Each structure stands twice: as C-alpha cells, then as structure tokens.
Amino acid sequence: MHTPPQDLELGDRLTQEEIEQAFDTGFGYRISGINPRRDHNNNRYLLIFANEDGPYSDSVRQGQFEYIGEGLRGDQNEDSPGNSVLIDAILADFPVYFFYKRQDRTGWEYQGEIDVQSYRREEQGGREVLIFTMQHRDPSDAEDCGLYLIPVNDEWRDRFRNSVEEPHDLRQYGELPSQLEGIARLRMWGTTETDAQKKRSAIDKMEPDDYVLFYYQGRFFCGGIVSRTFENADVGKLLWNNPESRHLFTIDEFTYNVPGVDRVWTLLGYDGRQVVQGFTRVADERAVSVRQEHGSLASVLFASEPTISEVEDQKSKLKKAVEQAPELTEDETQYVETRRRARDRAFTELIREAYDNTCAVCGCQRESPSGNPEVEAAHIYPVSEGGRNDVRNGIALCKFHHWAFDTGWLSVTDSHEIMVTEAPDKNGHYEFKQLEGQSLHLPDDAELYPHLLFLEQHWAIHGFER
Numbered sequence: 001m002h003t004p005p006q007d008l009e010l011g012d013r014l015t016q017e018e019i020e021q022a023f024d025t026g027f028g029y030r031i032s033g034i035n036p037r038r039d040h041n042n043n044r045y046l047l048i049f050a051n052e053d054g055p056y057s058d059s060v061r062q063g064q065f066e067y068i069g070e071g072l073r074g075d076q077n078e079d080s081p082g083n084s085v086l087i088d089a090i091l092a093d094f095p096v097y098f099f100y101k102r103q104d105r106t107g108w109e110y111q112g113e114i115d116v117q118s119y120r121r122e123e124q125g126g127r128e129v130l131i132f133t134m135q136h137r138d139p140s141d142a143e144d145c146g147l148y149l150i151p152v153n154d155e156w157r158d159r160f161r162n163s164v165e166e167p168h169d170l171r172q173y174g175e176l177p178s179q180l181e182g183i184a185r186l187r188m189w190g191t192t193e194t195d196a197q198k199k200r201s202a203i204d205k206m207e208p209d210d211y212v213l214f215y216y217q218g219r220f221f222c223g224g225i226v227s228r229t230f231e232n233a234d235v236g237k238l239l240w241n242n243p244e245s246r247h248l249f250t251i252d253e254f255t256y257n258v259p260g261v262d263r264v265w266t267l268l269g270y271d272g273r274q275v276v277q278g279f280t281r282v283a284d285e286r287a288v289s290v291r292q293e294h295g296s297l298a299s300v301l302f303a304s305e306p307t308i309s310e311v312e313d314q315k316s317k318l319k320k321a322v323e324q325a326p327e328l329t330e331d332e333t334q335y336v337e338t339r340r341r342a343r344d345r346a347f348t349e350l351i352r353e354a355y356d357n358t359c360a361v362c363g364c365q366r367e368s369p370s371g372n373p374e375v376e377a378a379h380i381y382p383v384s385e386g387g388r389n390d391v392r393n394g395i396a397l398c399k400f401h402h403w404a405f406d407t408g409w410l411s412v413t414d415s416h417e418i419m420v421t422e423a424p425d426k427n428g429h430y431e432f433k434q435l436e437g438q439s440l441h442l443p444d445d446a447e448l449y450p451h452l453l454f455l456e457q458h459w460a461i462h463g464f465e466r
C-alpha cells in the first residue's frame, strides 16, 4: 500500500472495493469501525470508519470531533483490538485514516488523516463507552478552495430562480452543447466577462469544490458548491438568451441555509460592514483562515442551521415518540451537528406549542417586540446528563423560572405541583416559597405532561425527597 495512498483525495467517495484496492487490504463482509492494519513493510496504520447513522459520529467532517469506541453491547473495553490500537495512537506516531459515510450518500468519503488526542470513559445509555477525541490534520496544506460572493440583481432575479433555485430542465432544448449532453436537470449560473481585471481573474480561478454564496437585496440568501465550470456562449444564449453569460458553473449541494451578512463578514475578518460589489472571489488567505479556525468552509457556511423541513421531520418523530414509553437518555445513535440542531429546535418548538407559549410556573406569555415568545423549552433531566429530547422531558418556562428550575430552586411533584428547595438563608427563598404547592400550567394533552421518569432524575439531582 501507499502511505498515504497517492491516488486518494480529500472528499473522494469510495466503495468498499475501492478502499480495499487503495490500501491493498480487505474488510470481509462489511466495513465498519476501527481497523488496525500493517503495510508491506510491517508498519502499523489504522483505518477508521464512521457512519452517520451511528453508533459513531458527531460533527465528524471538520476540526475536532468525538468518536465512540468499538463494542455495541455492554461496557466497552480498552483491550479490544480496535480500542487498544486507538489508545496507542494517542502517543504512537502511525497514520490514522478516516472515512465517513453520510446517510443520504453512497460511498465512504475520504477525510484524510486524523490525530487521536485523548479518550475518556463515559456512561451512556446504561453502559460505559470509550469516547475518543480526534482532530483532523491541519487542512492548510490541502488545496486552496475558493469562496465566491455573487450578487444577483433585480434584472436577473427571475432567471436565477429558474436556473439555480429550481434546477434548470435541459430536456426542453433540442440540441445541447457537448458539456451538457445527457444531463436532464442541473443548477447552473453564469457570468459575463468584463474589462475589470479583478473579475476576470476571479472567473479564471473558479474551479470545482469552490463555494458560492449568492447575494440579493442586501443579504446572502442561498449558496452551494461549484461542481463544474466551463465557457460556452451558446449556453448563455440558450438558457438566458444572453450569449454574454458565457462563463458558466454548475452548483451542487444547493442550500438556502446560509449565514447572514454580519456573520459572513465576521467570519472573513472584514472590518465593519461590506457591500458585495460584483462577482467577487474572497481573498484566499481569508478563506484559508476560516477553514483553519472551523475545519471547513462548508461547516460554517452551510451547516449552521437546519432547514425547516429537517426541523419538521424531527418534530414528527418527537411527536410520535410520545406513543411509546419514554426513555431517559438518547439511544446510541448519535447525530451529526445539523441533525442535532434540527432536533433541538424541534423540541423547543413542540414544547412551546404544547404549553401555548406559557410559562408553566407563572403563566406569563411575554413576547419580544417582534412577536417571538419568551418562554424557553427547559429539559427536566438535563441534556448535559444525556437527557433525552422527549416532549415529556420538557417544560415551558420563562427565563427566570427556567433559571430557578435548572439551579434547583424549583421542582415539580408527580402530580405536577411546584416544590421549593428549603434554603431560607438564601436570597430568593421567600419569593419562591410563595409558589409552593401551586399547580403547573400544563398542556391540554395529558400525554405531553412532564413524565415521572424524568422528574425523578430532577429530584435526585437537586436533593428533593419524594
């Protein structure tokens, strides 16, 4: 084998067979987990695989991430073949190659070499697991990737909708230029060349895997990753009746989930507000510094917020979960960052809906001037303890009573009355004492009430005796 395999590039998606070929090894029935190997010179190396569907994974595509050791049942063991090599890798200097598979994708994405930094034992789902902290190797030596800020003006807004937001349907055209033959639909945009040297060099530098953010009326509203670039005046004429638009690029991973203007300027280290003026390639050193700080451009540009449909999807799962007996902690399946955020958001929205934006303790329904409810979705058994995002582990509380609940001033009995901690020498005690014995403002649907399973944990944490 080659160390590192010369024909592998970061982001390549490979089948099991291709990985076996690249490393000249075999995985038997199915690739999984931690695979200690030796090359032809008897040098040790390690292949690690993480599946989005778990039990491994986290936000594993950039920067630092956590990886759960091997062993699916019972306590995990430092002596198992995979775990012991992973522990060795913390101190020893042998290469660890990392592959990651997204649920909605085929193939294993090659993520390059990573460093295993440390590990700890942790109770999770009623057993002990080994949690390894890993770090992607400094990506600065990887190839540059460009970031483009591209304004869409009023004149072109409609065409943008039909070419990028809605993938362009190429089947409506009789004859297609060779670059587009055989493609049914794609997202494509183009630009004209100008005399401005800056723009021309920006166009020339654009290549696959560059990032694009589109800007309209003062804000970034969508973006994606360039999948191919080419020059063809016929296409500009064909698609937009504008042969001037002959510098073309196609867009993959299209998303509306892009950060606001302020966030982009902060990320890029611009001082103060900037206005996007024409087709712009961000200075490479700025893009590289974002990547060094955050691991990848994609993680900060596109993965910051879950989409509405992801949140809706998680909401329907959480709603459905109420039909089953609750479980205290999240199961082994871990979520990648975006899905985790989608689930958190879904939990918050469901709790607010269930409690009609009303603090369960005081009944207030404050709103911001723009109409956002103040109430927060408190976890009864905290997330920091592994507490599950289950509606029955939640309770809507105003900021003040959320604080009082989380710090242990308040808890809730199994018949949903307020309990107060006896700490008469502490400021606040008198005030909270007035609430004792009052009934909570609860959801209409009794299925959504705080569940004893979680309440018992809150009592135990804060020393309430029931």
Ligand SMILES: [Zn+2]
Binding pocket: 359, 360, 361, 362, 363, 364, 397, 398, 399, 400, 401
């Ligand atoms: Zn309140």
